[in-house]
Amino acid sequence: MKYLEYPLFAEGFVNRFLISEVHTQVREFTRSTLNGRVNEWLKKGFAIHENPCRKEFVNQRKCEVPDYPELADVTNGDMLKQYFPFGNPGVDASGFYYRPTYLRMYGYNVLWSDQKEEIDFELETCGGLTVWVNGQLICDFTPFTRNLVKKTVVSIPLLNGENTMVVCLDDLAERDTDYYFRMKRLGGADLKILIPVKEEADETVLSKIEHMLNGMSFDKEAYISELLKMNLNNPFENSLDLEVIITPGEFIEKMENSWKLIKTRKYTMEPGQKGLELFHTDEISPGYYYFTAVVTYQGITVKRKIGNQLVRNEFLQSGNDDLAVRKKLAFDAVLRFAPDNTYKAAALLYMEREYQRAEEILLEELEGVRSRKDCSDFHFIMMIYIYRIFNSRLSDTLKEALEETMVNYRYWIDEPGDDVMWFFSENHALLFHCCQYLAGSYLPERIFVNSGRLGEEVKARGEELLHQWFEDFFREFITEWNSNAYIPVDVLGIGTLYNLTDEGNPLHQKAKKALDMIFYSLAVNAHKGAVMTSFGRSYEKEMKGNYNAGTTSLLYVAYNTGYLNRACIGYIPLILGTYQPPEEYKKYALLNDNEEMIYQNTQGFENHVNLYLYKNSRALLSTAVGFKPFQKGYQEHILQATLDETAQLFINHPGESFPYGSGRPNFWAGNGVLPLGVQYENTAILRFHIEEEERIGYTHAYIPICSFTRYKGEEGIVVLEKDGAYIAVKALHGLIIQEHGPNQFREFISQGKDNVWVVRVGSLSEYGSLDAVFSAFKELKIITDGISTLVTDEKGTEYLLEPETLLKVNGEEVYHYPETVMGTIRWRERTT
Numbered sequence: 001m002k003y004l005e006y007p008l009f010a011e012g013f014v015n016r017f018l019i020s021e022v023h024t025q026v027r028e029f030t031r032s033t034l035n036g037r038v039n040e041w042l043k044k045g046f047a048i049h050e051n052p053c054r055k056e057f058v059n060q061r062k063c064e065v066p067d068y069p070e071l072a073d074v075t076n077g078d079m080l081k082q083y084f085p086f087g088n089p090g091v092d093a094s095g096f097y098y099r100p101t102y103l104r105m106y107g108y109n110v111l112w113s114d115q116k117e118e119i120d121f122e123l124e125t126c127g128g129l130t131v132w133v134n135g136q137l138i139c140d141f142t143p144f145t146r147n148l149v150k151k152t153v154v155s156i157p158l159l160n161g162e163n164t165m166v167v168c169l170d171d172l173a174e175r176d177t178d179y180y181f182r183m184k185r186l187g188g189a190d191l192k193i194l195i196p197v198k199e200e201a202d203e204t205v206l207s208k209i210e211h212m213l214n215g216m217s218f219d220k221e222a223y224i225s226e227l228l229k230m231n232l233n234n235p236f237e238n239s240l241d242l243e244v245i246i247t248p249g250e251f252i253e254k255m256e257n258s259w260k261l262i263k264t265r266k267y268t269m270e271p272g273q274k275g276l277e278l279f280h281t282d283e284i285s286p287g288y289y290y291f292t293a294v295v296t297y298q299g300i301t302v303k304r305k306i307g308n309q310l311v312r313n314e315f316l317q318s319g320n321d322d323l324a325v326r327k328k329l330a331f332d333a334v335l336r337f338a339p340d341n342t343y344k345a346a347a348l349l350y351m352e353r354e355y356q357r358a359e360e361i362l363l364e365e366l367e368g369v370r371s372r373k374d375c376s377d378f379h380f381i382m383m384i385y386i387y388r389i390f391n392s393r394l395s396d397t398l399k400e401a402l403e404e405t406m407v408n409y410r411y412w413i414d415e416p417g418d419d420v421m422w423f424f425s426e427n428h429a430l431l432f433h434c435c436q437y438l439a440g441s442y443l444p445e446r447i448f449v450n451s452g453r454l455g456e457e458v459k460a461r462g463e464e465l466l467h468q469w470f471e472d473f474f475r476e477f478i479t480e481w482n483s484n485a486y487i488p489v490d491v492l493g494i495g496t497l498y499n500l501t502d503e504g505n506p507l508h509q510k511a512k513k514a515l516d517m518i519f520y521s522l523a524v525n526a527h528k529g530a531v532m533t534s535f536g537r538s539y540e541k542e543m544k545g546n547y548n549a550g551t552t553s554l555l556y557v558a559y560n561t562g563y564l565n566r567a568c569i570g571y572i573p574l575i576l577g578t579y580q581p582p583e584e585y586k587k588y589a590l591l592n593d594n595e596e597m598i599y600q601n602t603q604g605f606e607n608h609v610n611l612y613l614y615k616n617s618r619a620l621l622s623t624a625v626g627f628k629p630f631q632k633g634y635q636e637h638i639l640q641a642t643l644d645e646t647a648q649l650f651i652n653h654p655g656e657s658f659p660y661g662s663g664r665p666n667f668w669a670g671n672g673v674l675p676l677g678v679q680y681e682n683t684a685i686l687r688f689h690i691e692e693e694e695r696i697g698y699t700h701a702y703i704p705i706c707s708f709t710r711y712k713g714e715e716g717i718v719v720l721e722k723d724g725a726y727i728a729v730k731a732l733h734g735l736i737i738q739e740h741g742p743n744q745f746r747e748f749i750s751q752g753k754d755n756v757w758v759v760r761v762g763s764l765s766e767y768g769s770l771d772a773v774f775s776a777f778k779e780l781k782i783i784t785d786g787i788s789t790l791v792t793d794e795k796g797t798e799y800l801l802e803p804e805t806l807l808k809v810n811g812e813e814v815y816h817y818p819e820t821v822m823g824t825i826r827w828r829e830r831t832t
Contacts, residue, residue, distance in 0.1 A: 437462030488570025495573025601823025
């Protein structure tokens with residue numbers, strides 16, 4: 001048999017396998033109620049909420065070792081496909097599942113040993129991992145801790161020569177599901193991983209394809225109504241066929257009929273061709289997209305994913321001081337570019353167009369609500385709005401279907417269910433409460449099946465929960481602070497409630513107050529039309545896709561300061577209704593050239609985050625001060641420096657070691673281990689302390705130098721300029737620029753688990769030139785002893801970081817947290 005050979009050194013990972021498809025099976029469990037407090041998981045970890053279905057699954061599964069598979073043909077074929085890790089130390093098949101779904105996949109390889117011996121391997125998994133070697137069961141490791149990796153060490157007896165290894169990874173998927181395993185070789189002896197292939201397979205050709213895809217990249221961070229070209233080079237002296245799968249970056253997993261949004265295009269590259277022209281960006285709807293290049297050679301498929309955002313120039317030119325005009329343009333954007341979902345159906349009905357199409361969309365999307373798919377509340381609330389406002393335009397069939405869905409839905413944790421709908425975050429709780437209150441209002445005499453209550457009782461329960469929600473919101477504000485992903489969802493719920501309640505209704509008044517608070521925060525945190533700050537919940541697509549973020553379009557509709565886009569989940573209730581944000585807040589979003597402001601506030605669950613923001617008309621710097629330093633991170637984004645929508649810098653300890661993974665945290669979004677972050681005026685400092693057992697021993701900065709007009713870097717310092725502003729950064733352990741692959745000329749790596757980063761932003765006029773900024777940062781000194789950190793700048797200003805006081809500047813404590821949720825603003829004119 002022919003094999004591809006890969007060396008397995010000591011402390012190396014067994015990450016080359018032939019793998020099966022993921023077998024999936026939707027499962028039903030005993031219907032149960034849940035307990036817990038909304039938002040508490042953000043402070044104590046999501047593991048505090050475990051669905052009863054998981055306990056039931058684990059009890060069943062631990063009594064049943066998976067079947068050992070019959071592998072008649074173990075070469076790459078219909079049953080097994082070769083897995084190409086592209087930097088992933090393990091095998092990862094993470095994904096999103098609407099309903100409780102059993103997952104099972106198999107992997108196969110051959111380990112070659114030069115002698116008979118027992119070798120220790122460290123196993124880590126999210127899921128259960130069963131291992132057989134030479135047909136012998138080695139372990140059935142079944143922690144089944146949802147999305148929490150667990151480790152064990154096993155000793156595997158190897159024969160001299162070939163040793164067949166079979167692994168099975170299984171789990172119960174509940175919404176976002178980390179589903180992977182890693183096997184690390186412990187000890188000193190070297191081994192080989194052998195992957196069986198058909199005789200005609202050419203190892204050299206496969207290696208060139210893998211290297212080719214490993215090096216693909218884009219030259220820009222945003223393509224604006226222009227030709228999209230990927231840096232992908234054909235290494236062969238003959239033509240090469242490939243395809244590119246184009247997948248929208250929004251929560252496609254959470255949308256009905258998501259397959260309709262995925263496009264595949266086929267290309268042929270000429271011998272030695274450098275670069276691949278994909279298409280003109282205006283050929284498809286704008287948005288943040290993932291591009292998966294797929295090359296198949298002799299039945300072996302190799303694929304790699306990369307992301308970028310596409311922008312329509314007409315959206316950037318759509319500013320208008322007339323709110324009515326902006327609303328009309330927003331409706332037009334929904335009708336032209338939004339996917340066929342509930343929001344488009346609402347726009348069609350509002351504009352009195354294509355009623356039949358709107359009904360077809362709604363009937364199709366109702367299936368997800370009926371089956372209680374996770375995130376069905378995102379769509380159900382707009383369906384209830386449609387039922388109320390456009391009732392006369394709906395067929396009897398659709399009205400009956402909507403009513404039946406309303407009386408059969410599960411509205412809260414005190415009602416039984418075996419679904420995996422997520423109730424415990426601020427935005428989901430809001431939408432469930434709104435749906436409960438409104439559905440009960442409109443069907444007061446009907447029996448709601450899941451709770452056994454009359455509609456009027458359902459309304460009363462929803463009203464009670466809404467008042468409680470608003471009480472928490474006014475006291476704590478947005479727990480997932482500044483989040484581009486979730487603020488629009490809050491606006492969807494609050495805005496729809498505002499639209500469907502009368503002025504005298506206390507819930508209407510609270511909805512207005514809550515919307516005013518949100519738009520105050522958006523205006524204060526906005527810079528050049530987008531919110532690019534520290535985030536309580538971050539995703540890579542929002543951090544990089546600022547033109548297409550939901551908060552960007554909210555700012556456009558509200559204040560004509562952002563940009564129109566198709567991220568309509570937040571702005572749809574604004575353009576359907578009459579709410580107008582207070583005009584006086586607009587001044588915070590648009591500073592004059594000689595103005596600068598500092599904003600400090602405290603918000604979140606039990607006031608768990610203190611925020612600090614500096615901005616002038618050219619630059620912004622934002623930090624979550626002292627947020628859980630040196631603890632395990634999730635999706636929290638601690639520091640952000642911004643000049644415009646693409647000229648930005650952020651720093652993190654990666655949660656996984658390969659780009660475009662699906663982890664939470666992942667390569668760029670969130671932190672494996674959180675730093676101690678502090679900020680004073682336009683200078684911020686991050687102190688990282690990462691324990692030895694953490695696998696990833698570096699931190700890195702995202703700095704797309706293609707988005708700046710000039711940069712200079714050496715001696716652990718990078719300074720950049722654009723439009724009269726600068727960003728400067730220094731890392732204690734130096735900086736190495738990534739020059740290959742998807743992050744080439746974007747990623748600056750600093751090795752070491754104990755590290756300090758210093759970031760400053762400002763107007764270039766403060767120094768006179770970028771060279772002067774660089775010279776100033778060369779004088780900056782960083783000293784740390786493992787507890788305290790002292791940074792001294794070129795002016796002799798001393799920044800002392802300590803665990804208790806967090807930050808002293810020239811010996812004086814500078815923080816007086818906690819602030820209020822609305823915070824304080826210091827506004828002043830710059831003297832330079």
